[in-house]
Amino acid sequence: MSGPQALSIMKQVTMLDDITPRTATLTRWLDRTGDVLDEGLALFFPAPHSYTGEDVIELQGHGSPVLLRALLERLYELGCRPAEPGEFTRRAVENGNIELSQAEAVAACIDAATVRAGKQALRQLQGVFGQHINTLMQRLTGLVAHVEACLDFPEEEIPALFFEQLSENMQETVITPIEKLLSTAPLGERLFEGAVVAIIGAPNVGKSSLLNTLAGRDRAIVSNIPGTTRDVLEIDFEVHGIPVRLADTAGLRTSDDAIEQEGVRRAEAAAEQADAIIFVADASRPDTWDTSRNANIFLMNKVDLVDAVFPPQFIPVSIKQKTGLEQLSDVLAKQLGDMSLADEGLLVTRERHRTILLETLSHLQAGMSMLHSEDQLELTAMEWRAAWSQLGSILGIGDIEYILDRVFSEFCIGK
Ligand SMILES: Nc1nc2c(ncn2[C@@H]2O[C@H](COP(=O)(O)OP(=O)(O)O)[C@@H](O)[C@H]2O)c(=O)[nH]1
Numbered sequence: 102m103s104g105p106q107a108l109s110i111m112k113q114v115t116m117l118d119d120i121t122p123r124t125a126t127l128t129r130w131l132d133r134t135g136d137v138l139d140e141g142l143a144l145f146f147p148a149p150h151s152y153t154g155e156d157v158i159e160l161q162g163h164g165s166p167v168l169l170r171a172l173l174e175r176l177y178e179l180g181c182r183p184a185e186p187g188e189f190t191r192r193a194v195e196n197g198n199i200e201l202s203q204a205e206a207v208a209a210c211i212d213a214a215t216v217r218a219g220k221q222a223l224r225q226l227q228g229v230f231g232q233h234i235n236t237l238m239q240r241l242t243g244l245v246a247h248v249e250a251c252l253d254f255p256e257e258e259i260p261a262l263f264f265e266q267l268s269e270n271m272q273e274t275v276i277t278p279i280e281k282l283l284s285t286a287p288l289g290e291r292l293f294e295g296a297v298v299a300i301i302g303a304p305n306v307g308k309s310s311l312l313n314t315l316a317g318r319d320r321a322i323v324s325n326i327p328g329t330t331r332d333v334l335e336i337d338f339e340v341h342g343i344p345v346r347l348a349d350t351a352g353l354r355t356s357d358d359a360i361e362q363e364g365v366r367r368a369e370a371a372a373e374q375a376d377a378i379i380f381v382a383d384a385s386r387p388d389t390w391d392t393s394r395n396a397n398i399f400l401m402n403k404v405d406l407v408d409a410v411f412p413p414q415f416i417p418v419s420i421k422q423k424t425g426l427e428q429l430s431d432v433l434a435k436q437l438g439d440m441s442l443a444d445e446g447l448l449v450t451r452e453r454h455r456t457i458l459l460e461t462l463s464h465l466q467a468g469m470s471m472l473h474s475e476d477q478l479e480l481t482a483m484e485w486r487a488a489w490s491q492l493g494s495i496l497g498i499g500d501i502e503y504i505l506d507r508v509f510s511e512f513c514i515g516k
């Protein structure tokens with residue numbers, strides 16, 4: 102519970118007269134007739150040093166959904182209402198406890214599917230990303246101030262070097278850093294949204310074996326009978342900390358069997374929607390070495406069988422002997438946007454941020470393109486101010502209601 106009445110409602114439902122702040126207190130909560138609903142812990146975080154910045158009460162029960170519902174009913178009677186999705190975090194933003202990109206990081210921490218994603222979310226929660234945006238905004242403010250100064254004193258002669266220096270400064274201290282930030286978006290977004298990878302290839306080349314190996318367990322049926330896999334089978338795993346949904350498919354071939362035909366159709370559909378496609382060939386069967394396939398990664402499997410010379414784009418592996426699989430992971434991670442970033446402090450992890458940064462860039466560049474004569478200075482200043490507002494919306498500065506609604510609609514309830 103969060104809000105000015107949280108404490109008094111807690112006292113009514115638990116019959117506690119008082120509670121020590123930030124100390125777990127064993128208590129019971131009661132229904133309307135005074136019957137005990139459950140026994141558990143009560144915690145009180147007084148304003149302003151709480152998550153939301155308001156008085157916050159936590160009641161920790163045994164977790165039976167039925168008893169929890171009964172407790173909620175009682176709390177509603179006493180004046181509570183269910184929180185909107187993300188409302189606790191929203192209040193934290195509105196009360197100035199955290200800025201908006203930190204609030205988004207809370208959602209990311211909850212959603213993180215891999216340790217690497219979790220670490221990235223935590224950095225954002227600690228405000229590293231927000232601070233960087235803040236620095237860019239400050240630099241931008243300084244540069245806009247230069248332009249405005251010229252506008253305010255039109256009678257002053259503008260030195261010839263002025264435009265050149267200004268645009269150089271803008272490029273180096275604002276535009277280039279934003280471009281650099283944007284280049285991290287493919288990885289950053291993948292870390293949280295995950296990637297879909299499809300395995301395709303002729304029947305019997307080892308597609309299902311590959312899925313099982315990457316999954317670390319026998320998920321797909323492997324056999325030497327071509328046409329064993331007939332449906333699309335998916336497993337979740339991770340490469341270099343990037344969550345991946347891997348789809349094993351039916352072997353691509355013409356078949357009279359109606360079910361297998363449908364399997365091939367589904368295989369093609371899965372490949373179309375994938376972020377990356379792994380095409381598998383069989384080293385002992387040159388008829389499977391189809392280099393014209395639309396794929397991102399070409400694997401030559403079963404190199405344990407023959408010592409063949411094959412087209413250079415193929416990565417040699419033997420799933421049976423587990424050789425070459427590390428190289429496959431590296432290539433796959435790279436394909437999914439991974440770059441060996443020494444410092445992952447600054448990744449763009451959300452589509453909202455990417456869109457804003459792109460918009461910011463286009464305003465900055467529009468301003469740059471008009472930065473050669475005095476009569477268009479006004480327009481440059483306008484574009485750059487627009488860029489500043491864009492950046493501000495990452496942190497929640499600007500049309501706050503609109504931005505908050507958009508961000509918190511993605512939250513789960515109760516956070
Ligand atoms: N020698 C050898 N056999 C393999 C290798 N990988 C898979 N196989 C065998 O190839 C056959 C077909 O494998 P499977 O994964 O079902 O192929 P799929 O039809 O492409 O899914 C099975 O008998 C596997 O044991 C490998 O690296 N070396």
Ligand SMILES: [Mg+2]
Nearest residue numbers: 308309329330
């Ligand atoms: Mg198969």
